[in-house]
Amino acid sequence: MTNQYSPAEFRINRRHAIRVGGLSVLGLGLSDYFSLQRLQASANQAKAKSCILIWLEGGPSHLEMFDPKPDAPIEVRGPMESIATSITGIRINECMQQTSQLMEDLAIIRSVTSPLGEHNFGTHYLMTGYKPTPALEYPYIGSVIAQTSQQDTVLPPNIAIPRFTNNISGNGFLPSAAQPFSIGGNPQRQDFKVRDLDFYNGLNIPRIDRRRKIVAAFDQFTAQRDLSSNANDSDLERAFNLLSSEQAKAAFNLSEESAETRNRYGMGDPVGQSCLLARRLIQRGVPFVTVNNAGWDTHANIDNLKKRYATDRNAKLPSFDRALAALITDLKQSGMLAETLVVVMGEFGRTPKVNPNGGRDHWPRVFSIAMAGGGIRGGQVYGTSNPLGEFPKDHPVTPADITSTIFTLLGIDPSYELHTIDGRPVRVAPDHANVIRPLIG
Secondary structure, eight states, X not given: OOOOOOTTTOOOOHHHHHHTTOGGGGTOOHHHHHHHHHHHHHHHTOSOSEEEEEEETTOOOSTTTTOOOTTSOHHXXXXXXXXXXXXXXOEEETTOHXXXXXXXXXXXXXXXXXXXXXXXXXXXXXXXXXXXXXXXOOOOHHHHHHHHOOOOSSSOSEEEESOOOSSSOSSTTSOGGGSOEEOOSOTTSTTXXXXXSSOOTTOOHHHHHHHHHHHHHHXXXXXXXOHHHHHHHHHHHHHHHHHXXXXXXXXXXXXXXXXXXHHHHOTTOHHHHHHHHHHHHHHTTOSEEEEEEOOOOOSBXXXXXXXXXXXXXXXXXXXXXXXXXXXXXXXXXXXOGGGEEEEEEOSOEEOSSOOTTBOOOEEOSSEEEEEESTTBOOSEEESEEOTTSSSEEESOBOHHHHHHHHHHHTTOOTTOEEEOTTOOEEESSOTTOOOOGGGBO
Protein backbone atom coordinates (compact mmCIF):
# COMPACT_ATOMS: atom_id res chain seq x y z
CA MET A 1 0.00 0.00 0.00
CA THR A 2 1.32 3.43 -0.90
CA ASN A 3 2.36 5.57 2.03
CA GLN A 4 0.19 8.70 1.88
CA TYR A 5 0.71 10.09 5.38
CA SER A 6 2.01 13.62 5.76
CA PRO A 7 3.79 14.84 8.90
CA ALA A 8 0.82 17.05 9.82
CA GLU A 9 -1.68 14.24 9.32
CA PHE A 10 0.22 11.85 11.56
CA ARG A 11 1.68 13.08 14.83
CA ILE A 12 2.15 10.36 17.39
CA ASN A 13 4.32 9.57 20.39
CA ARG A 14 5.03 6.31 22.18
CA ARG A 15 2.50 7.02 24.94
CA HIS A 16 -0.25 7.64 22.40
CA ALA A 17 0.69 4.45 20.52
CA ILE A 18 0.25 2.42 23.72
CA ARG A 19 -3.00 4.20 24.56
CA VAL A 20 -4.65 3.26 21.25
CA GLY A 21 -3.46 -0.31 21.56
CA GLY A 22 -0.33 -0.27 19.44
CA LEU A 23 0.70 0.96 16.03
CA SER A 24 -0.86 -2.03 14.31
CA VAL A 25 -4.29 -0.58 15.09
CA LEU A 26 -3.40 2.29 12.76
CA GLY A 27 -2.21 -0.07 10.06
CA LEU A 28 1.41 0.99 10.57
CA GLY A 29 4.50 -0.96 11.46
CA LEU A 30 7.47 0.24 13.47
CA SER A 31 9.38 1.12 10.30
CA ASP A 32 6.54 3.44 9.23
CA TYR A 33 6.47 5.00 12.69
CA PHE A 34 10.18 5.80 12.81
CA SER A 35 10.15 6.92 9.18
CA LEU A 36 7.37 9.38 9.97
CA GLN A 37 9.28 10.60 13.01
CA ARG A 38 12.29 11.36 10.78
CA LEU A 39 10.07 13.14 8.27
CA GLN A 40 8.52 15.28 11.02
CA ALA A 41 11.97 16.20 12.36
CA SER A 42 13.18 17.14 8.88
CA ALA A 43 10.07 19.22 8.19
CA ASN A 44 10.72 21.23 11.33
CA GLN A 45 14.20 22.09 9.99
CA ALA A 46 13.11 22.98 6.45
CA LYS A 47 14.74 26.02 4.88
CA ALA A 48 12.21 26.29 2.04
CA LYS A 49 8.45 25.98 1.89
CA SER A 50 8.25 25.70 -1.88
CA CYS A 51 10.34 25.11 -4.99
CA ILE A 52 10.34 26.40 -8.57
CA LEU A 53 12.22 24.10 -10.93
CA ILE A 54 13.15 25.79 -14.21
CA TRP A 55 13.76 22.83 -16.49
CA LEU A 56 15.76 23.71 -19.63
CA GLU A 57 14.62 20.82 -21.78
CA GLY A 58 17.07 19.47 -24.32
CA GLY A 59 20.30 19.94 -22.40
CA PRO A 60 21.61 23.52 -22.00
CA SER A 61 25.26 24.23 -22.81
CA HIS A 62 27.28 24.84 -19.64
CA LEU A 63 29.89 26.62 -21.80
CA GLU A 64 27.29 29.10 -23.08
CA MET A 65 25.71 29.69 -19.69
CA PHE A 66 27.22 29.21 -16.24
CA ASP A 67 30.71 27.86 -17.06
CA PRO A 68 32.27 29.88 -19.89
CA LYS A 69 35.90 29.24 -20.81
CA PRO A 70 37.22 32.64 -22.00
CA ASP A 71 40.83 31.45 -22.05
CA ALA A 72 40.20 28.25 -24.01
CA PRO A 73 40.74 27.88 -27.78
CA ILE A 74 37.97 29.25 -29.99
CA GLU A 75 36.65 25.77 -30.83
CA VAL A 76 36.05 25.25 -27.09
CA ARG A 77 34.93 28.65 -25.89
CA GLY A 78 32.57 29.05 -28.86
CA PRO A 79 31.17 32.18 -30.51
CA MET A 80 30.11 34.06 -27.36
CA GLU A 81 31.94 36.10 -24.75
CA SER A 82 31.71 36.07 -20.95
CA ILE A 83 31.01 38.92 -18.54
CA ALA A 84 31.87 39.66 -14.92
CA THR A 85 29.22 39.32 -12.24
CA SER A 86 28.55 41.18 -9.01
CA ILE A 87 30.86 38.69 -7.27
CA THR A 88 34.52 39.19 -8.13
CA GLY A 89 36.03 36.29 -10.02
CA ILE A 90 32.77 34.72 -11.20
CA ARG A 91 31.97 35.08 -14.88
CA ILE A 92 28.95 33.88 -16.87
CA ASN A 93 27.68 34.18 -20.45
CA GLU A 94 27.52 37.62 -22.06
CA CYS A 95 23.75 37.37 -22.65
CA MET A 96 23.02 36.97 -18.95
CA GLN A 97 23.52 40.61 -18.03
CA GLN A 98 20.64 40.92 -15.57
CA THR A 99 21.44 37.63 -13.84
CA SER A 100 25.08 38.68 -13.49
CA GLN A 101 24.01 41.48 -11.15
CA LEU A 102 22.22 39.03 -8.84
CA MET A 103 25.13 36.68 -8.31
CA GLU A 104 25.05 37.28 -4.55
CA ASP A 105 21.77 35.33 -4.53
CA LEU A 106 22.93 32.51 -6.81
CA ALA A 107 24.98 29.39 -6.24
CA ILE A 108 26.41 27.73 -9.34
CA ILE A 109 27.46 24.10 -9.36
CA ARG A 110 29.96 23.56 -12.17
CA SER A 111 30.89 19.94 -11.48
CA VAL A 112 27.68 17.97 -12.02
CA THR A 113 28.45 14.67 -13.71
CA SER A 114 26.44 11.78 -15.14
CA PRO A 115 27.08 8.83 -17.47
CA LEU A 116 23.72 9.26 -19.23
CA GLY A 117 23.72 11.35 -22.41
CA GLU A 118 20.28 10.39 -23.78
CA HIS A 119 17.28 12.66 -23.18
CA ASN A 120 14.93 10.20 -21.44
CA PHE A 121 17.63 8.64 -19.28
CA GLY A 122 19.24 11.97 -18.44
CA THR A 123 15.89 13.48 -17.49
CA HIS A 124 15.03 10.56 -15.24
CA TYR A 125 18.39 10.74 -13.46
CA LEU A 126 18.35 14.52 -12.92
CA MET A 127 14.70 14.73 -11.89
CA THR A 128 14.61 11.67 -9.62
CA GLY A 129 18.19 11.20 -8.43
CA TYR A 130 17.99 7.55 -9.52
CA LYS A 131 19.54 6.02 -12.61
CA PRO A 132 16.76 4.57 -14.76
CA THR A 133 16.04 0.87 -14.55
CA PRO A 134 13.46 -1.28 -16.35
CA ALA A 135 12.35 -2.65 -12.97
CA LEU A 136 10.91 0.59 -11.58
CA GLU A 137 10.23 4.16 -12.61
CA TYR A 138 11.01 6.49 -9.75
CA PRO A 139 8.96 9.63 -8.98
CA TYR A 140 10.51 13.00 -9.71
CA ILE A 141 11.07 15.61 -7.03
CA GLY A 142 7.74 17.40 -7.55
CA SER A 143 5.73 14.22 -7.19
CA VAL A 144 7.53 13.31 -3.97
CA ILE A 145 6.71 16.77 -2.63
CA ALA A 146 3.07 16.36 -3.68
CA GLN A 147 2.88 12.98 -1.94
CA THR A 148 4.36 14.18 1.35
CA SER A 149 3.14 17.76 1.64
CA GLN A 150 0.37 19.14 3.79
CA GLN A 151 -1.62 21.44 1.55
CA ASP A 152 -4.26 23.94 2.58
CA THR A 153 -5.29 25.05 -0.93
CA VAL A 154 -7.45 23.49 -3.64
CA LEU A 155 -4.70 24.14 -6.16
CA PRO A 156 -2.76 21.02 -7.16
CA PRO A 157 0.44 20.63 -5.11
CA ASN A 158 2.54 19.86 -8.20
CA ILE A 159 2.01 22.05 -11.28
CA ALA A 160 3.89 22.10 -14.62
CA ILE A 161 3.95 25.20 -16.85
CA PRO A 162 2.98 24.96 -19.66
CA ARG A 163 3.44 21.18 -19.65
CA PHE A 164 5.58 18.54 -18.02
CA THR A 165 8.41 17.00 -20.01
CA ASN A 166 7.46 14.09 -22.27
CA ASN A 167 10.60 12.18 -21.28
CA ILE A 168 9.21 10.68 -18.04
CA SER A 169 5.78 10.22 -16.44
CA GLY A 170 6.63 12.25 -13.33
CA ASN A 171 4.81 10.34 -10.62
CA GLY A 172 6.63 7.06 -11.31
CA PHE A 173 5.33 4.41 -8.90
CA LEU A 174 3.28 6.96 -6.90
CA PRO A 175 -0.50 7.41 -7.42
CA SER A 176 -1.72 9.61 -10.26
CA ALA A 177 -2.67 12.32 -7.73
CA ALA A 178 1.06 13.03 -7.38
CA GLN A 179 1.46 13.53 -11.12
CA PRO A 180 2.23 17.10 -12.24
CA PHE A 181 -0.82 19.08 -13.34
CA SER A 182 0.08 20.47 -16.77
CA ILE A 183 -1.75 23.71 -17.41
CA GLY A 184 -1.35 23.67 -21.22
CA GLY A 185 -1.69 26.75 -23.38
CA ASN A 186 0.84 29.51 -23.90
CA PRO A 187 1.27 31.95 -20.99
CA GLN A 188 2.71 34.63 -23.30
CA ARG A 189 -0.59 35.05 -25.15
CA GLN A 190 -2.84 37.90 -24.08
CA ASP A 191 -5.84 35.53 -24.07
CA PHE A 192 -4.04 32.78 -22.13
CA LYS A 193 -6.33 30.49 -20.16
CA VAL A 194 -5.65 27.24 -18.35
CA ARG A 195 -7.33 24.34 -20.07
CA ASP A 196 -10.18 22.53 -18.33
CA LEU A 197 -10.87 25.40 -15.91
CA ASP A 198 -14.01 26.46 -17.74
CA PHE A 199 -17.15 24.40 -18.24
CA TYR A 200 -17.93 22.54 -21.42
CA ASN A 201 -21.37 23.11 -22.95
CA GLY A 202 -24.05 21.59 -20.76
CA LEU A 203 -21.80 21.14 -17.73
CA ASN A 204 -22.04 23.00 -14.46
CA ILE A 205 -21.14 22.49 -10.80
CA PRO A 206 -24.35 20.62 -9.82
CA ARG A 207 -23.97 18.14 -12.69
CA ILE A 208 -20.29 17.51 -11.89
CA ASP A 209 -21.12 17.15 -8.20
CA ARG A 210 -23.76 14.52 -9.05
CA ARG A 211 -21.14 12.63 -11.04
CA ARG A 212 -18.80 12.71 -8.05
CA LYS A 213 -21.52 11.25 -5.83
CA ILE A 214 -22.27 8.48 -8.34
CA VAL A 215 -18.59 7.57 -8.52
CA ALA A 216 -18.39 7.55 -4.71
CA ALA A 217 -21.44 5.28 -4.51
CA PHE A 218 -19.90 2.77 -6.91
CA ASP A 219 -16.68 2.86 -4.89
CA GLN A 220 -18.57 1.72 -1.80
CA PHE A 221 -19.41 -1.55 -3.58
CA THR A 222 -15.73 -2.31 -4.08
CA ALA A 223 -13.72 -3.54 -1.12
CA GLN A 224 -10.40 -2.91 -2.82
CA ARG A 225 -9.96 -0.40 -5.61
CA ASP A 226 -7.61 -1.13 -8.45
CA LEU A 227 -5.09 1.40 -9.76
CA SER A 228 -7.21 2.68 -12.62
CA SER A 229 -10.09 3.40 -10.25
CA ASN A 230 -7.79 5.37 -7.97
CA ALA A 231 -6.44 7.35 -10.91
CA ASN A 232 -9.91 8.28 -12.17
CA ASP A 233 -11.16 9.25 -8.72
CA SER A 234 -8.21 11.53 -7.97
CA ASP A 235 -8.43 13.20 -11.38
CA LEU A 236 -12.15 13.83 -10.97
CA GLU A 237 -11.66 15.21 -7.46
CA ARG A 238 -8.92 17.57 -8.64
CA ALA A 239 -10.97 18.77 -11.61
CA PHE A 240 -13.99 19.42 -9.38
CA ASN A 241 -11.96 21.38 -6.86
CA LEU A 242 -10.47 23.60 -9.56
CA LEU A 243 -13.73 24.17 -11.41
CA SER A 244 -15.63 25.05 -8.25
CA SER A 245 -13.09 27.51 -6.84
CA GLU A 246 -12.95 31.02 -8.25
CA GLN A 247 -9.90 31.70 -6.09
CA ALA A 248 -8.05 28.76 -7.60
CA LYS A 249 -8.90 29.83 -11.13
CA ALA A 250 -7.81 33.40 -10.38
CA ALA A 251 -4.32 32.15 -9.49
CA PHE A 252 -3.75 31.39 -13.18
CA ASN A 253 -5.01 34.77 -14.37
CA LEU A 254 -1.93 36.67 -15.55
CA SER A 255 -4.06 39.63 -16.62
CA GLU A 256 -4.21 40.59 -12.94
CA GLU A 257 -0.51 41.51 -13.18
CA SER A 258 0.45 45.01 -14.30
CA ALA A 259 1.84 45.61 -17.79
CA GLU A 260 5.09 46.76 -16.12
CA THR A 261 5.47 43.45 -14.29
CA ARG A 262 4.66 41.35 -17.33
CA ASN A 263 7.14 43.32 -19.43
CA ARG A 264 9.82 42.91 -16.79
CA TYR A 265 9.52 39.13 -17.11
CA GLY A 266 9.33 39.41 -20.88
CA MET A 267 5.85 39.87 -22.33
CA GLY A 268 6.72 38.07 -25.56
CA ASP A 269 8.69 35.28 -23.91
CA PRO A 270 7.09 31.95 -22.94
CA VAL A 271 9.72 31.32 -20.26
CA GLY A 272 9.18 34.78 -18.79
CA GLN A 273 5.41 34.52 -18.47
CA SER A 274 5.80 30.95 -17.21
CA CYS A 275 8.10 32.13 -14.43
CA LEU A 276 5.64 34.91 -13.56
CA LEU A 277 2.83 32.36 -13.32
CA ALA A 278 5.05 30.14 -11.17
CA ARG A 279 5.55 33.04 -8.77
CA ARG A 280 1.76 33.58 -8.54
CA LEU A 281 1.20 29.92 -7.74
CA ILE A 282 3.92 29.79 -5.09
CA GLN A 283 2.39 32.88 -3.47
CA ARG A 284 -0.88 30.97 -3.20
CA GLY A 285 0.58 27.97 -1.42
CA VAL A 286 1.55 25.58 -4.24
CA PRO A 287 4.63 23.74 -2.93
CA PHE A 288 6.18 22.71 -6.26
CA VAL A 289 6.07 24.27 -9.73
CA THR A 290 8.00 23.09 -12.77
CA VAL A 291 8.61 25.62 -15.55
CA ASN A 292 9.43 23.60 -18.66
CA ASN A 293 11.34 25.60 -21.26
CA ALA A 294 12.10 23.55 -24.38
CA GLY A 295 14.51 24.22 -27.23
CA TRP A 296 17.95 23.80 -25.63
CA ASP A 297 19.05 20.83 -27.79
CA THR A 298 21.51 22.83 -29.88
CA HIS A 299 23.25 20.41 -32.27
CA ALA A 300 23.72 23.20 -34.82
CA ASN A 301 24.30 26.97 -34.78
CA ILE A 302 24.72 27.42 -31.07
CA ASP A 303 25.00 31.16 -31.64
CA ASN A 304 21.23 31.05 -32.28
CA LEU A 305 20.87 31.06 -28.49
CA LYS A 306 21.59 34.79 -28.67
CA LYS A 307 20.72 35.44 -32.33
CA ARG A 308 19.33 38.87 -33.15
CA TYR A 309 20.12 39.82 -29.54
CA ALA A 310 19.15 43.47 -29.97
CA THR A 311 15.81 42.90 -31.67
CA ASP A 312 14.53 39.38 -30.96
CA ARG A 313 13.13 39.12 -27.45
CA ASN A 314 12.56 35.41 -27.94
CA ALA A 315 16.22 34.45 -28.32
CA LYS A 316 16.79 31.73 -25.73
CA LEU A 317 19.57 33.18 -23.59
CA PRO A 318 18.35 36.79 -23.24
CA SER A 319 14.81 35.54 -22.62
CA PHE A 320 16.00 33.17 -19.92
CA ASP A 321 18.19 35.87 -18.37
CA ARG A 322 15.27 38.29 -18.18
CA ALA A 323 12.93 35.70 -16.68
CA LEU A 324 15.34 34.39 -14.04
CA ALA A 325 16.39 37.87 -12.94
CA ALA A 326 12.78 39.05 -12.70
CA LEU A 327 11.77 35.98 -10.71
CA ILE A 328 14.60 36.26 -8.19
CA THR A 329 14.08 40.02 -7.84
CA ASP A 330 10.32 39.60 -7.32
CA LEU A 331 10.78 36.89 -4.73
CA LYS A 332 13.42 38.91 -2.93
CA GLN A 333 11.42 42.14 -2.84
CA SER A 334 8.33 40.33 -1.56
CA GLY A 335 10.33 38.55 1.15
CA MET A 336 9.63 35.14 -0.37
CA LEU A 337 13.10 34.24 -1.65
CA ALA A 338 14.26 32.94 1.72
CA GLU A 339 11.51 30.31 1.69
CA THR A 340 11.35 29.62 -2.05
CA LEU A 341 14.00 27.41 -3.62
CA VAL A 342 14.73 28.15 -7.30
CA VAL A 343 16.56 25.45 -9.27
CA VAL A 344 17.78 25.77 -12.88
CA MET A 345 18.90 22.61 -14.66
CA GLY A 346 18.55 20.36 -17.71
CA GLU A 347 19.35 16.74 -18.45
CA PHE A 348 23.05 17.23 -19.37
CA GLY A 349 25.52 19.71 -20.88
CA ARG A 350 27.06 20.06 -24.34
CA THR A 351 30.30 18.89 -25.92
CA PRO A 352 33.44 20.89 -25.11
CA LYS A 353 34.20 21.40 -28.80
CA VAL A 354 31.89 23.07 -31.30
CA ASN A 355 30.94 20.53 -33.99
CA PRO A 356 31.17 21.07 -37.79
CA ASN A 357 27.57 22.37 -37.80
CA GLY A 358 28.44 25.15 -35.37
CA GLY A 359 26.60 23.44 -32.51
CA ARG A 360 27.37 21.21 -29.56
CA ASP A 361 26.23 17.65 -28.97
CA HIS A 362 25.17 15.85 -25.78
CA TRP A 363 27.76 15.84 -23.00
CA PRO A 364 26.85 14.43 -19.57
CA ARG A 365 30.39 14.10 -18.16
CA VAL A 366 30.28 17.59 -16.70
CA PHE A 367 27.69 20.36 -16.72
CA SER A 368 26.27 23.10 -14.51
CA ILE A 369 23.13 23.90 -12.55
CA ALA A 370 22.17 27.01 -10.58
CA MET A 371 20.22 27.40 -7.35
CA ALA A 372 18.91 30.37 -5.38
CA GLY A 373 16.79 31.12 -2.31
CA GLY A 374 15.27 28.56 0.03
CA GLY A 375 18.33 28.27 2.28
CA ILE A 376 20.96 28.40 -0.49
CA ARG A 377 24.08 30.40 0.36
CA GLY A 378 24.47 32.63 -2.70
CA GLY A 379 27.50 34.29 -4.21
CA GLN A 380 29.45 31.09 -4.72
CA VAL A 381 30.58 28.52 -7.24
CA TYR A 382 30.75 24.95 -5.99
CA GLY A 383 33.05 22.61 -7.90
CA THR A 384 34.91 23.33 -11.11
CA SER A 385 35.33 21.69 -14.47
CA ASN A 386 38.72 21.31 -16.12
CA PRO A 387 40.00 24.18 -18.34
CA LEU A 388 38.27 22.74 -21.43
CA GLY A 389 34.94 21.96 -19.76
CA GLU A 390 35.32 18.20 -20.29
CA PHE A 391 35.02 16.69 -16.81
CA PRO A 392 34.95 17.72 -13.14
CA LYS A 393 38.25 19.03 -11.85
CA ASP A 394 37.14 18.87 -8.23
CA HIS A 395 34.07 18.22 -6.03
CA PRO A 396 32.11 16.04 -8.51
CA VAL A 397 28.36 16.17 -7.90
CA THR A 398 25.88 13.50 -8.99
CA PRO A 399 22.17 13.99 -9.72
CA ALA A 400 21.53 11.92 -6.58
CA ASP A 401 23.44 14.53 -4.56
CA ILE A 402 21.32 17.28 -6.11
CA THR A 403 17.97 15.68 -5.29
CA SER A 404 19.18 14.83 -1.78
CA THR A 405 20.10 18.48 -1.26
CA ILE A 406 16.77 19.72 -2.62
CA PHE A 407 14.81 17.36 -0.38
CA THR A 408 16.85 18.46 2.64
CA LEU A 409 16.16 22.13 1.93
CA LEU A 410 12.45 21.36 1.59
CA GLY A 411 12.39 19.52 4.91
CA ILE A 412 12.32 15.93 3.68
CA ASP A 413 14.85 13.49 5.07
CA PRO A 414 16.60 11.89 2.04
CA SER A 415 16.25 8.52 3.80
CA TYR A 416 12.46 8.86 4.08
CA GLU A 417 10.71 5.91 2.44
CA LEU A 418 7.75 5.85 0.09
CA HIS A 419 6.13 2.57 -0.94
CA THR A 420 5.38 0.97 -4.28
CA ILE A 421 1.96 -0.55 -4.91
CA ASP A 422 3.22 -3.94 -3.75
CA GLY A 423 4.58 -2.47 -0.50
CA ARG A 424 8.25 -2.23 -1.39
CA PRO A 425 9.94 0.61 0.55
CA VAL A 426 11.95 3.04 -1.60
CA ARG A 427 14.00 5.94 -0.27
CA VAL A 428 13.25 9.34 -1.80
CA ALA A 429 17.00 9.66 -2.49
CA PRO A 430 19.53 6.85 -3.04
CA ASP A 431 21.45 5.73 0.04
CA HIS A 432 24.75 6.73 -1.59
CA ALA A 433 23.61 10.33 -2.16
CA ASN A 434 25.32 13.17 -0.30
CA VAL A 435 23.78 16.48 0.74
CA ILE A 436 25.94 19.32 -0.63
CA ARG A 437 26.37 21.06 2.72
CA PRO A 438 28.48 24.06 1.52
CA LEU A 439 25.47 25.20 -0.55
CA ILE A 440 23.25 25.54 2.51
CA GLY A 441 23.40 28.83 4.34
